[in-house]
Amino acid sequence: MTALALQLRGIEKRFGATRVLRGVDLDVREGERHALIGPNGAGKSTLFSLIAGERRASVGRITLRGADVTRLASAALARRGLARSFQATSVFANLSTRDNLRCAVLASLGGGTGLAARWFGATRASKRVDARATELLDALDLAHAANHAAATLSYAQQRALDLGLALAGGAHTLLLDEPTAGMNRAEAARAIDLIRTMTAGKTVLLIEHDMDAVFGLADRVSVLAQGRVIATGTPEAIRADVAVREAYFGAPAGAADA
Structure with a gap:
C-alpha cells in the first residue's frame, strides 16, 4: 500500500457560528499530484491554510508523513518539508x-x-x-x-519564480494555490509542464479552477462542496461523476458528459 504524505481526518473549521469545513477526510499519497477542486466558497483556501499551519482546525487531525502536525505553525512545517505557494505571487x-x-x-x-x-x-x-x-x-x-x-518579470515568470521559492528548500510536499490563475491558455500550458517537471518525485496538492490543468496534471482529484469532500478519484472518474457535475460543473443529473 502506498504511504501517505498527508492525511486529514474529521477536519472542521468554524468562524464564530459559521462552519466553513464540516468533517473533511482527505488522503494524499506520497509522490502523487492531487488536485482539490470545488465551487467558490467551498472552503478550499481555508483548508489549505489549515494544512499550511496558518490557521488551526477547530476539530480534527492532520498528519504529515505519519506525524501529527495539527498544531504546528508554518515555520515548523517548512522545516518538516512542507512548502506552499499562494494565489498572489510572494516574490x-x-x-x-x-x-x-x-x-x-x-x-x-x-x-x-x-x-x-x-x-x-x-x-x-x-x-x-x-x-x-x-x-x-x-x-x-x-x-x-x-x-x-x-x-x-512577466506575470507568468513571477509565478515560475514563486514555484522556485517553494522548491528552494528541498520540500517533499508542496501546496500550490491556483498556479495558473491569471494566465492565458499558452502560459497555463507552459506552467503545467514546468510544475510536472519541477515536482517529479514530490507530493503535490493543488487548488485549481482550470479544468484543463487539473485533468492534464493530477493523478487524483478531490471535490470539496459546502465544506465536505464529496468525491475522490481519477480525473476520468471525477469527470463522469453525476454528483460532481451537479455540485461543481452545474450540470443536471443525467446530462451528457462534458
Missing part, C-alpha cells in the same frame, strides 16, 4: 531573480536564530547557496533574467 519585487532564490535557499539552511548566526551561516554556505540558486534558475528557464529585479 521580493526589488530583489533580483537570483537573490530571491538565494534568500529562499539560505532560509532553508537554518544556521541559528540570531542575525549574526544567520550571516555567519550565509558566509560558510555561500557556494552551496549560489549553486542551488543557479540550478533553480536553469530549471525554471529564468537564467536570462537572473540579475533582473523580480518586479520586471
Whole structure:
C-alpha cells in the first residue's frame, strides 16, 4: 500500500457560528499530484491554510508523513518539508531573480536564530547557496533574467519564480494555490509542464479552477462542496461523476458528459 504524505481526518473549521469545513477526510499519497477542486466558497483556501499551519482546525487531525502536525505553525512545517505557494505571487519585487532564490535557499539552511548566526551561516554556505540558486534558475528557464529585479518579470515568470521559492528548500510536499490563475491558455500550458517537471518525485496538492490543468496534471482529484469532500478519484472518474457535475460543473443529473 502506498504511504501517505498527508492525511486529514474529521477536519472542521468554524468562524464564530459559521462552519466553513464540516468533517473533511482527505488522503494524499506520497509522490502523487492531487488536485482539490470545488465551487467558490467551498472552503478550499481555508483548508489549505489549515494544512499550511496558518490557521488551526477547530476539530480534527492532520498528519504529515505519519506525524501529527495539527498544531504546528508554518515555520515548523517548512522545516518538516512542507512548502506552499499562494494565489498572489510572494516574490521580493526589488530583489533580483537570483537573490530571491538565494534568500529562499539560505532560509532553508537554518544556521541559528540570531542575525549574526544567520550571516555567519550565509558566509560558510555561500557556494552551496549560489549553486542551488543557479540550478533553480536553469530549471525554471529564468537564467536570462537572473540579475533582473523580480518586479520586471512577466506575470507568468513571477509565478515560475514563486514555484522556485517553494522548491528552494528541498520540500517533499508542496501546496500550490491556483498556479495558473491569471494566465492565458499558452502560459497555463507552459506552467503545467514546468510544475510536472519541477515536482517529479514530490507530493503535490493543488487548488485549481482550470479544468484543463487539473485533468492534464493530477493523478487524483478531490471535490470539496459546502465544506465536505464529496468525491475522490481519477480525473476520468471525477469527470463522469453525476454528483460532481451537479455540485461543481452545474450540470443536471443525467446530462451528457462534458
